[in-house]
Amino acid sequence: MRPDRAAIAPVPPAARLRGLRKVYRRTVALDSVDLDVPTGAVLGLLGRNGSGKTTMLRLLLGLSRPTDGTVELLGEPMPAGACRALTHVGALVEGPGFLPFLSGRDNLARFAAAEPLVRTSAIGETVNYALHRVGLDREAAIDRPYRGHSLGLKQRLGLAAALLTPRRLVILDEPTNGLDPAGIRDVRRLIGELHAAGSTVLLSSHLLSEVEETCTHVAMLSAGTVVATGTLTELLEADGPALEISTTEPNAALAALRHCRIPGYVERGLVIADLVETPPELVLSTLASAGVPVSEARRRRTGLEELFLRLTEEGT
Structure with a gap:
C-alpha cells in the first residue's frame, strides 16, 4: 500500500474509563461506566446531584481509587501514572483550595512554584498572565488575604491556578459557580480559547445552557451510570433530523x-x-x-x- 494511502491511526482519547465502579461502604457511586473523552473535544458532563459526576472526576485525577475497572488519563493508567499525566492537566474540582491567610496572588505563586513546567525565574510572569486570562490582573482584592475573597473571586482564582501553563487536558467542575453574568461569559470565552488551541476540556455543569453553548460532546450520568454519550449534534437530533x-x-x-x-x-x-x-x-x-x-x-x-x-x- 502506498504511504499516502495508508490508513491514518485513530487519535487515542484524552481519557478512557472502562468498567468503572466506585462503592463507598453500601453506596454505589458509579457502576459499570464506560466513557471516552475524545482528544480536542469539549465534553460536558451532565447529571443530577448525586449522579456521580464529581466522583468520576476524582477517579480521573487519581484522587480516589476505583473499586473496580480501569482509568486512563492521557494514555497513563491512574492513579499509578499520576506523576506523568498530571503535569499536562489543569483541574478545578470541588472548588479551589488555597491558604486563607495568604493573598490570592501569593497563593497562585505557590501553585506556580510547584509546577514542573514553570521556571523559578518565570513565576511572576506566569502568575500575572494567569490572572490576566481570568480577568483578575486589575483586581485590587487579589493582593488581600484569600479568606476575605468573594465566592466569584475564589472561583476565578481557581481557574487561574488550573491554567498556569498550557494544558493538554483541562477538567472543570462547575466552573461558573458563584460568578456573575460577566464572569460566566469570561469562562465561556476561556473554554473557547482552550478548544481553539487544541486542548481537551471536560466540563461538569448543572447549567444546560452553558453546556449547549460551549460543548462539542456530552455525556449524561444517572444513578452512577452513563445513559447517553455522543456529539452534541447527535444527541440533539436523537429523534431523527x-x-x-x-x-x-x-x-x-x-x-x-x-x-x-x-x-x-x-x-x-x-x-x-x-x-x-x-x-x-x-x-x-x-x-x-x-x-x-x-x-x-x-x-x-x-x-x-x-x-x-x-x-x-x-x-x-
Whole structure:
C-alpha cells in the first residue's frame, strides 16, 4: 500500500474509563461506566446531584481509587501514572483550595512554584498572565488575604491556578459557580480559547445552557451510570433530523412533500419534514416548485433540557 494511502491511526482519547465502579461502604457511586473523552473535544458532563459526576472526576485525577475497572488519563493508567499525566492537566474540582491567610496572588505563586513546567525565574510572569486570562490582573482584592475573597473571586482564582501553563487536558467542575453574568461569559470565552488551541476540556455543569453553548460532546450520568454519550449534534437530533417549516399553507406543503415521497406532518402549526433520507435543500426546492410560501425553515433539534430530563428520569 502506498504511504499516502495508508490508513491514518485513530487519535487515542484524552481519557478512557472502562468498567468503572466506585462503592463507598453500601453506596454505589458509579457502576459499570464506560466513557471516552475524545482528544480536542469539549465534553460536558451532565447529571443530577448525586449522579456521580464529581466522583468520576476524582477517579480521573487519581484522587480516589476505583473499586473496580480501569482509568486512563492521557494514555497513563491512574492513579499509578499520576506523576506523568498530571503535569499536562489543569483541574478545578470541588472548588479551589488555597491558604486563607495568604493573598490570592501569593497563593497562585505557590501553585506556580510547584509546577514542573514553570521556571523559578518565570513565576511572576506566569502568575500575572494567569490572572490576566481570568480577568483578575486589575483586581485590587487579589493582593488581600484569600479568606476575605468573594465566592466569584475564589472561583476565578481557581481557574487561574488550573491554567498556569498550557494544558493538554483541562477538567472543570462547575466552573461558573458563584460568578456573575460577566464572569460566566469570561469562562465561556476561556473554554473557547482552550478548544481553539487544541486542548481537551471536560466540563461538569448543572447549567444546560452553558453546556449547549460551549460543548462539542456530552455525556449524561444517572444513578452512577452513563445513559447517553455522543456529539452534541447527535444527541440533539436523537429523534431523527427534521426541518421545521413555517407556512400559511400547511396542507399544500404536505401535499407537495408527499407527492415527492418526502415524509412530513403538521405539529403546532408547523410543517415537519423528515430529513433522514432527504437533504433540506430538496425539501425547500420542492415547496418552492409547488408555489408554497415559506416564511421560515430551521433544523429541528430536541432541547438539551428536554433530553436531559427524559434520560435522567428514565434512569432513576
